[in-house]
Amino acid sequence: xxxxxxxxxxxxxxxxxxxxxxxxxxxxxxxxxxxxxxxxxxxxxxxxxxxxxxxxxxxxxxxxxxxxxxxxxxxxxxxxxxxxxxxxxxxxxxxxxxxxxxxxxxxxxxxxxxxxxxxxxxxxxxxxxxxxxxxxxxxxxxxxxxxxxxxxxxxxxxxxxxxxxxxxxxxxxxxxxxxxxxxxxxxxxxxxxxxxxxxxxxxxxxxxxxxxxxxxxxxxxxxxxxxxxxxxxxxxxxxxxxxxxxxxxxxxxxx
Amino acid sequence: xxxxxxxxxxxxxxxxxxxxxxxxxxxxxxxxxxxxxxxxxxxxxxxxxxxxxxxxxxxxxxxxxxxxxxxxxxxxxxxxxxxxxxxxxxxxxxxxxxxxxxxxxxxxxxxxxxxxxxxxxxxxxxxxxxxxxxxxxxxxxxxxxxxxxxxxxxxxxxxxxxxxxxxxxxxxxxxxxxxxxxxxxxxxxxxxxxxxxxxxxxxxxxxxxxxxxxxxxxxxxxxxxxxxxxxxxxxxxxxxxxxxxxxxxxxxxxxxxxxxxxxxxxxxxxxxxxxxxxxxxxxxxxxxxxxxxxxxxxxxxxxxxxxxxxxxxxxxxxxxxxxxxxxxxxxxxxxxxxxxxxxxxxxxxxxxxxxxxxxxxxxxxxxx
Ligand SMILES: Nc1ncnc2c1ncn2[C@@H]1O[C@H](COP(=O)(O)OP(=O)(O)OP(=O)(O)O)[C@@H](O)[C@H]1O
Ligand SMILES: [Mg+2]
Numbered sequence: 001x002x003x004x005x006x007x008x009x010x011x012x013x014x015x016x017x018x019x020x021x022x023x024x025x026x027x028x029x030x031x032x033x034x035x036x037x038x039x040x041x042x043x044x045x046x047x048x049x050x051x052x053x054x055x056x057x058x059x060x061x062x063x064x065x066x067x068x069x070x071x072x073x074x075x076x077x078x079x080x081x082x083x084x085x086x087x088x089x090x091x092x093x094x095x096x097x098x099x100x101x102x103x104x105x106x107x108x109x110x111x112x113x114x115x116x117x118x119x120x121x122x123x124x125x126x127x128x129x130x131x132x133x134x135x136x137x138x139x140x141x142x143x144x145x146x147x148x149x150x151x152x153x154x155x156x157x158x159x160x161x162x163x164x165x166x167x168x169x170x171x172x173x174x175x176x177x178x179x180x181x182x183x184x185x186x187x188x189x190x191x192x193x194x195x196x197x198x199x200x201x202x203x204x205x206x207x208x209x210x211x212x213x214x215x216x217x218x219x220x221x222x223x224x225x226x227x228x229x230x231x232x233x234x235x236x237x238x239x240x241x242x243x244x245x246x247x248x249x250x251x252x253x254x255x
Numbered sequence: 256x257x258x259x260x261x262x263x264x265x266x267x268x269x270x271x272x273x274x275x276x277x278x279x280x281x282x283x284x285x286x287x288x289x290x291x292x293x294x295x296x297x298x299x300x301x302x303x304x305x306x307x308x309x310x311x312x313x314x315x316x317x318x319x320x321x322x323x324x325x326x327x328x329x330x331x332x333x334x335x336x337x338x339x340x341x342x343x344x345x346x347x348x349x350x351x352x353x354x355x356x357x358x359x360x361x362x363x364x365x366x367x368x369x370x371x372x373x374x375x376x377x378x379x380x381x382x383x384x385x386x387x388x389x390x391x392x393x394x395x396x397x398x399x400x401x402x403x404x405x406x407x408x409x410x411x412x413x414x415x416x417x418x419x420x421x422x423x424x425x426x427x428x429x430x431x432x433x434x435x436x437x438x439x440x441x442x443x444x445x446x447x448x449x450x451x452x453x454x455x456x457x458x459x460x461x462x463x464x465x466x467x468x469x470x471x472x473x474x475x476x477x478x479x480x481x482x483x484x485x486x487x488x489x490x491x492x493x494x495x496x497x498x499x500x501x502x503x504x505x506x507x508x509x510x511x512x513x514x515x516x517x518x519x520x521x522x523x524x525x526x527x528x529x530x531x532x533x534x535x536x537x538x539x540x541x542x543x544x545x546x547x548x549x550x551x552x553x554x555x556x557x558x559x560x561x562x563x564x565x566x567x568x569x570x571x572x573x574x575x576x577x578x579x580x581x582x583x584x585x586x587x588x589x590x591x592x593x594x595x596x597x598x599x600x601x602x603x604x605x606x607x608x609x610x611x612x613x614x615x616x617x618x619x620x621x622x623x
């Protein structure tokens with residue numbers, strides 16, 4: 001047990017040190033949501049009429065937070081593929097720590113770095129004319145933490161199936177981008193045709209962004225009737241558990 | 256538990272001890288299992304271990320034991336199955352069949368116990384290049400639960416030992432290949448393992464660092480009672496082993512101490528260049544009753560006492576002889592004889608030792 005707690009701690013510490021050291025990575029992962037918020041959001045707001053009186057740029061704000069979390073969590077977890085390719089994974093696998101603690105350590109690593117990035121985006125709220133009080137910010141942060149954990153675990157699960165980074169663009173184009181578009185980030189989920197709306201319902205990011213909408217627009221959100229907040233949170237928590245358990249089992253399997 | 260297993264007389268078991276007897280009688284060893292009272296539990300025990308990858312059999316029914324506090328060398332050409340065996344012993348792979356245990360712990364069922372007892376230098380680099388040398392070792396000491404108040408001291412000692420203390424705050428990507436290798440060796444001993452696996456630890460090191468590293472490694476068994484399991488492609492490095500096992504195409508083909516193995520190749524080899532090799536071979540066979548063969552334009556003759564044989568050869572062949580050299584057996588010859596190939600191509604050609612032997616022969620011959 002002592003071994004496992006130490007392992008979780010040191011795996012998170014490693015990721016954090018690397019995150020702080022590679023400033024380029026921070027800039028590039030923050031650039032994406034900023035571009036979407038200001039270029040896509042700014043441009044579209046001239047065409048799209050406000051939904052429930054929310055200007056488009058503000059409407060997509062929870063989605064942009066979700067996007068930040070999606071990309072930074074999955075990228076952080078996918079570093080497992082790097083670790084496999086450059087051998088460091090063996091150092092961890094040969095150590096007397098449970099595979100479960102390696103998975104938890106990696107998931108928490110993703111949670112830390114991606115919550116930090118989400119926080120930076122959240123703090124831009126005055127720029128787009130939103131008003132958030134401190135309670136709202138703390139609630140947004142809490143949702144960000146559980147959503148980051150969920151998506152980091154999903155990233156680990158994806159990474160367990162790949163041995164090298166050649167498949168990176170496949171993961172990007174066929175998993176991450178569709179998850180983003182089918183999450184209600186850019187348009188309300190209820191506008192989608194049936195087939196696609198099914199896909200949004202099995203996408204954990206949808207529930208995360210829905211929960212974020214509750215926190216960003218406390219009064220207006222009640223009118224949209226997408227999902228109840230309790231469902232959002234349950235889905236995020238339960239799917240995290242499922243991802244972590246499957247990933248730990250796949251890790252445990254020796255060839 | 257272990258002792259009980261040994262005395263069950265299953266057919267497989269008796270077959271097994273039979274093969275044991277065979278290998279040992281080849282190398283002049285007395286089988287240890289003969290007498291139950293004298294049984295010492297080996298720190299590494301491998302029995303009939305087999306590993307298949309699809310239809311490739313990487314490890315094919317090997318059995319061996321390593322005694323505590325000794326250096327065990329595992330030699331074999333590329334693809335022989337050395338790394339695969341190490342990966343099974345280190346609990347990273349599960350075998351297709353057979354048994355492996357370390358210090359009495361089963362490598363399959365008691366993997367955490369096994370992992371706690373071992374240190375490993377993998378064949379391929381496994382450092383985090385974005386972290387500093389110190390951070391890599393710190394990460395390791397957390398993973399292996401090194402007590403908090405000892406971490407710094409042990410890490411600094413290890414860094415000092417491999418001569419990287421001054422570079423401890425540099426990221427590993429700034430290190431040369433040899434420095435990385437040394438850092439990995441330092442890392443593998445931080446948690447004071449009982450068994451140390453070294454998969455070609457000197458790969459990419461300069462001769463100076465190689466010598467230093469081996470000096471240190473050979474001290475470990477005496478000083479800390481560490482058992483070392485190593486592979487290398489440098490035959491002269493294998494000389495420090497107490498026991499060597501040679502593996503080829505997944506099968507163990509010999510084991511014993513370096514001296515025992517050298518005896519297997521039957522002593523010295525004389526290489527001759529003559530004006531006409533086939534006539535010379537006939538002459539040698541007829542007059543000296545020695546077995547001579549031709550290879551690469553040279554005649555080679557295996558004899559037990561080469562220095563005494565050379566004058567007779569010269570007398571027999573007279574002025575047909577162009578050059579003579581004497582070669583004492585090295586581990587590489589053992590290897591060559593058993594596997595049919597040199598472990599490293601450049602290791603075949605004779606060293607300075609031989610030139611010396613020829614010079615001393617000449618002196619004798621000219622005087623007499
Ligand atoms: N993961 C794997 N999948 C398929 N085949 C493998 C795998 N690992 C090893 N092999 C095969 O098993 C055989 C033994 O490989 P191994 O790495 O154990 O050799 P080795 O003795 O360490 O060689 P070297 O001296 O080159 O390091 C080789 O034929 C190799 O191709
Ligand atoms: Mg190898």
